[in-house]
Amino acid sequence: MKGSFKLGQIRGVNVFLHWTFLLLAGWLLLAYLRYGAEPGQLAWTIMFILAFCVCVLLHEAGHAITAARFGIHARNIVLLPIGGIASIEKFPANPFQELMISLAGPVANLLIALLLWLPVSPHTSFWKVPGDLVTTLPWQASLYLLRIANIGLALFNLIPAFPMDGGRILRALLAFRLNYVRATTVAAATSKVVAIMLIAGGILMLNAAMAIIGIFIVLSADSEEYYLRLRSLVQGLKLNDVLIYDFTSLQAGMTVQQVSGTLANNHSKYFILMADTVPIGSVNRLEIVKALAEMRYSQPLRELLKEEIESLDGSQDVQNVLEKLARDEERIYPVTEHGRFAGIVSLDHIIEYLLLHRSDSKDFDRLKSLVGLMH
Ligand SMILES: [Zn+2]
Numbered sequence: 001m002k003g004s005f006k007l008g009q010i011r012g013v014n015v016f017l018h019w020t021f022l023l024l025a026g027w028l029l030l031a032y033l034r035y036g037a038e039p040g041q042l043a044w045t046i047m048f049i050l051a052f053c054v055c056v057l058l059h060e061a062g063h064a065i066t067a068a069r070f071g072i073h074a075r076n077i078v079l080l081p082i083g084g085i086a087s088i089e090k091f092p093a094n095p096f097q098e099l100m101i102s103l104a105g106p107v108a109n110l111l112i113a114l115l116l117w118l119p120v121s122p123h124t125s126f127w128k129v130p131g132d133l134v135t136t137l138p139w140q141a142s143l144y145l146l147r148i149a150n151i152g153l154a155l156f157n158l159i160p161a162f163p164m165d166g167g168r169i170l171r172a173l174l175a176f177r178l179n180y181v182r183a184t185t186v187a188a189a190t191s192k193v194v195a196i197m198l199i200a201g202g203i204l205m206l207n208a209a210m211a212i213i214g215i216f217i218v219l220s221a222d223s224e225e226y227y228l229r230l231r232s233l234v235q236g237l238k239l240n241d242v243l244i245y246d247f248t249s250l251q252a253g254m255t256v257q258q259v260s261g262t263l264a265n266n267h268s269k270y271f272i273l274m275a276d277t278v279p280i281g282s283v284n285r286l287e288i289v290k291a292l293a294e295m296r297y298s299q300p301l302r303e304l305l306k307e308e309i310e311s312l313d314g315s316q317d318v319q320n321v322l323e324k325l326a327r328d329e330e331r332i333y334p335v336t337e338h339g340r341f342a343g344i345v346s347l348d349h350i351i352e353y354l355l356l357h358r359s360d361s362k363d364f365d366r367l368k369s370l371v372g373l374m375h
Contacts, residue, residue, distance in 0.1 A: 004078050013064060015057065016078045024081040025049045048142045053079060055112055055150055059157070060086040062108035063101055063165075070097045083157050083164075095175035095183075102168040109154040116147045161191035161217045191217055233354055234322065239335050240314040242353045243343035249274050250301055256288060257297035263288060270332060272344060273301055279334035279341050281309040311336045314343075318350060325350070 004016040025046075032045050056079045063086040064074035070092065078085045083105065092098040160166040167187055174183035195217035202211025249272040250259055259271075263285070270282045280302075287304045311334040312321055325333065325347045332346045 007079075013074050014076045016076060017053070018078055018080045018084075021053065021079055021081050044139065044142050048145060051142075051146055052081075052149055055109060055146070055153065056080070056084050058108050058112060059105040059153060060084045062104035066101045066104040067092070067097075070101070072097075072101075083153055092172075095172040095180075098168055098175070099172035102165045102172060105165050106154040106157045109150040109157075113147045113150040113154070116143050116150070156213070159194060159213070159217075160187075161194040162188060164217075167191055230322065230351070233358070234318040234350060237318040237350075237353075238314065239312060239316055239318055239321065239345055240337060240342075242318060242345055242350050243314065243335055244345065244349050245343045247272055247344050249279070250283075251276075252280055252300065252302040252305070254301055255297060256291040256299050256301065256304075259288060259301065260292055263292075271301075272332070272334060273305055275302075277341065279309075279311060279344075281305045281307065281334075282332040282344070309333060311341065312345070322347075322350075 003020075004018040007015045007017050009015065028045055028049060029042070032042055057077070060074075060077045060079070060083075064077065067074060067086070072092065074086045076085075076087045078087075086105075092101055157164050158166040158169070160170040162168070167190075170190060171180075171183045171187035174186050177183075178186065195214045198214030198217065199211050200214075202208065202214060247270075248262070248266055248268045250262065252273040252275050262271075268285060270284050271288070272279050272282050274280065283301060283304045288301070291299055291304060309331070312324075314335045314337040321333075325331070325345070332344050334341055335343050335345050337343075
């Protein structure tokens with residue numbers, strides 16, 4: 001990341017410090033000096049800054065360690081005053097993994113806050129200032145501030161908007177129900193609403209920090225949007241370019257019994273159902289096997305179809321039908337060329353095409369991240 005310098009390496013993970021951290025340190029020190037702080041208090045402030053740095057590192061370590069449990073390794077950690085970034089080598093394979101990885105950071109800060117409170121001042125309130133901040137012992141004040149800083153860090157990162165952890169948590173929760181692309185779209189839209197609310201709130205309440213967070217979200221909203229990324233990558237591609245011609249079609253009127261022979265020799269995951277020369281949809285191999293296992297031998301394949309799908313015209317841009325394809329990642333669409341059924345397409349096919357055909361482009365790193373979208 002630009003503007004950061006390497007602090008060192010922990011278990012193969014490079015740890016960087018972003019320059020904004022120094023800005024925060026400078027600002028805190030200046031504030032102390034202005035109020036005529038004594039050398040002792042100054043020392044405590046420096047220790048507070050260092051301790052806060054460690055808390056941010058532990059937040060990122062939470063993400064990295066959880067990711068490692070799922071076999072995803074972190075390469076770099078950048079420490080920022082607002083939480084930092086742990087760049088992991090690939091996107092989580094499923095919503096549960098993303099949920100766990102994203103939650104781990106804020107949870108780490110909440111645990112630290114709890115640990116800072118329990119042994120030191122169990123009889124005081126979790127939230128209350130220990131007496132008067134100015135007159136209390138500096139170590140007590142520092143511990144209190146560190147506790148609040150950790151709670152702030154956790155709450156800030158739980159804001160349900162990209163690029164915060166909260167945005168990813170929201171997407172993961174949505175992805176239990178929707179497919180990943182759709183979940184991202186919804187979460188990104190939510191991010192924008194949250195950002196507008198923060199900016200408006202910041203202006204109305206004359207709260208600069210709130211407005212700045214809002215602007216920050218707006219500026220970085222796109223960075224997490226795989227879907228938008230995908231949209232830009234398929235720019236200029238026609239459906240004809242990504243068509244798959246290698247598929248097996250079956251007549252919709254055939255019975256389950258009649259196609260059992262085909263199933264034995266053909267290991268396709270799905271079959272295209274035809275009503276004469278017109279494709280009407282696809283049926284999963286498993287559906288047919290299930291029908292056979294349940295001895296529904298005379299059932300026509302048409303009855304296994306969830307719903308009929310209309311063909312897409314091959315001459316249109318992939319971008320125009322991306323949303324449609326993303327609605328159900330397993331859905332396979334028939335595509336026509338000059339009015340005749342020519343091939344099939346699905347979201348997976350398009351991602352696969354991009355991975356295979358753009359491997360020499362400088363976008364390949366961005367492309368690789370799309371593997372997370374494949375099912
Ligand atoms: Zn985080």
